Amino acid sequence: MAVGRPREFDADQVEDIAMKLFWDRGFDGVSISDLTAATGVNRRGIYAEFGSKEGLFERAKRRYVAGPGGYVAAALSRPTAREVVEAMVHGAADATSGDPHGCLLVGNAAGLAEFRDASVHELAHRFDQAVAVGELSDVDTMSLARWIAAVCQGISIQARSGATRADLHAVADLALSGWPRR
Template identity: 75%
Template sequence: MAVGRPREFDPDQVVDAAMKLFWAHGYDGVSISDVTTATGVNRRSIYAEFGSKEALYERAVQRYRTGPGGYVVEALARPTARDVAEAMLHGAADTVSGDPHGCLTVDDGPGLAQMREATVHQIAKRFDDAVADGDLSGVDTLLLARWIAAMCQGIAIQARSGASRADLHALADVALAGWPGEARKAH
């Protein structure tokens, strides 16, 4: 029985490197040559392992969602809708102010629009649960979820433009001042 050559690279390391490249430069700003330069793995091996740039990108996006973007899942588990919003906004501020700045998912890469829409619906579902529990009332939960997503995306754009982590957290606090019922509490 013939024994093949052992794999000369760790696919997870390639996915991590690709994630950082796509995060910094977007889908269109990264070529397989960029990945080979960053990892030292040749083009043929990358295609043999991942099949295509798009498939590598999809793996990189999944790595981002379970790694740096994992704050979304943690936020959705918070006990109140307000806590969810706070964890989303401040989680975004922490994640997007790292290196690289910005958010991998605020791009026009393959499948991202659908993924962002699915996330909005996850947030809306969590807010629906808060309405059913009596924690939240008098709101359009889908619209509120879109607002939170838009604020997180705006924080990411500000990070990419050079805003500091402190500024991003201050933006999150300003956004939270618009939370339903906050104006009534202030008076």
């Protein structure tokens, strides 16, 4: 059995650099040449470790969800639907107003639409639970989830366009004023 050369780079570091590149420029705005230049890893190393640009993007996406985008999972663990939504919209304001601005997941790379749709369904399920215990009145939980997702995505786009963190929190507060009453 032939033994290959040992890997001469830290895959976590490459994922982190790639995450920031994809976040800043979008999937289509980053080439393999960009990745090799930013990471110092040659094409062969990128392909050997990640399989493809798409494979590296998938790992960068998981890193984003566990790191800067982690506010979503934290929000879903809040005790009330209102607290879930507050944590989501204000979490979006904080996460997307850093550097780089915007959200890695608001784009059109392969798999992102499905990922966003799954997130909406997860949020709607959380709202279904709130309806079941009487915390929310009988509302269309899927529409409510899509509304909150649209607010968070809009916050991301405004961040990328230069809105300040304070501007984004003001948008979050305004959106929360439309939250359904019992």
